[in-house]
Amino acid sequence: MTDFLMDTSPLPLVIGAEGDAEIEQNIRMIVRTFGFEVRMDNRFADKGAYLDAPLPFAAAQRIANLTEAIETYEPRVKVISLEFSPDADAAADGKLYPVLRYAKKEGAA
Numbered sequence: 001m002t003d004f005l006m007d008t009s010p011l012p013l014v015i016g017a018e019g020d021a022e023i024e025q026n027i028r029m030i031v032r033t034f035g036f037e038v039r040m041d042n043r044f045a046d047k048g049a050y051l052d053a054p055l056p057f058a059a060a061q062r063i064a065n066l067t068e069a070i071e072t073y074e075p076r077v078k079v080i081s082l083e084f085s086p087d088a089d090a091a092a093d094g095k096l097y098p099v100l101r102y103a104k105k106e107g108a109a
Contacts, residue, residue, distance in 0.1 A: 002103065002104065003080060003101055003102070003103050004020070004024075004101070004102055004103070004104070005099070005100075005101050006024055006027065006099070006100045006101075006102065007085065007097060007099055008027065008028050008031045008032070008097050008098045008099070008100060009085075009090075009097045010028075010032065011025075011028065013025070020104075023074060023076055023077060023104070023108075026073070026074045027070055027074055027077070027100065027102070030044075030066070030069050030070050030073050030074060031066060031070070031098055031100075034048050035048060044069070044073065049061065049065075050062050050065075059084060062098075063082050063083070063098075066082055066098060067079045067082055070100070070102075075105070076104055076105055076108035077102045077103065077104055077105065077108070078102060078103050078104075078105055079100065079101075079102050080101040080102055080103055081100070081101045082098050082099070082100050082101075083098065083099055084096045084097070084098055084099070085097050085098075085099045
């Protein structure tokens with residue numbers, strides 16, 4: 001099984017993406033979607049319950065929520081690790097982008 005390292009910072013949407021590009025685009029959409037943005041599936045993505053919580057708790061809660069959401073809605077991958085990039089400029093603007101290490105499951109195209 002090969003590990004992939006992925007920065008989840010925003011990229012343009014590619015219609016018709018295939019293979020690894022499709023998987024990474026799907027993960028990026030899951031990470032950037034808050035709960036209740038998807039009308040017919042309110043459990044989709046991150047609920048945002050960690051907002052205004054102390055930073056260590058908020059980071060741990062967000063990592064747990066994102067790991068569960070990625071493995072649920074992109075079943076071709078297994079999350080190995082998820083942490084936040086130490087980008088001071090983005091953090092100063094209130095933006096934290098997760099850096100994800102994942103492996104494709106056997107049989108995943």
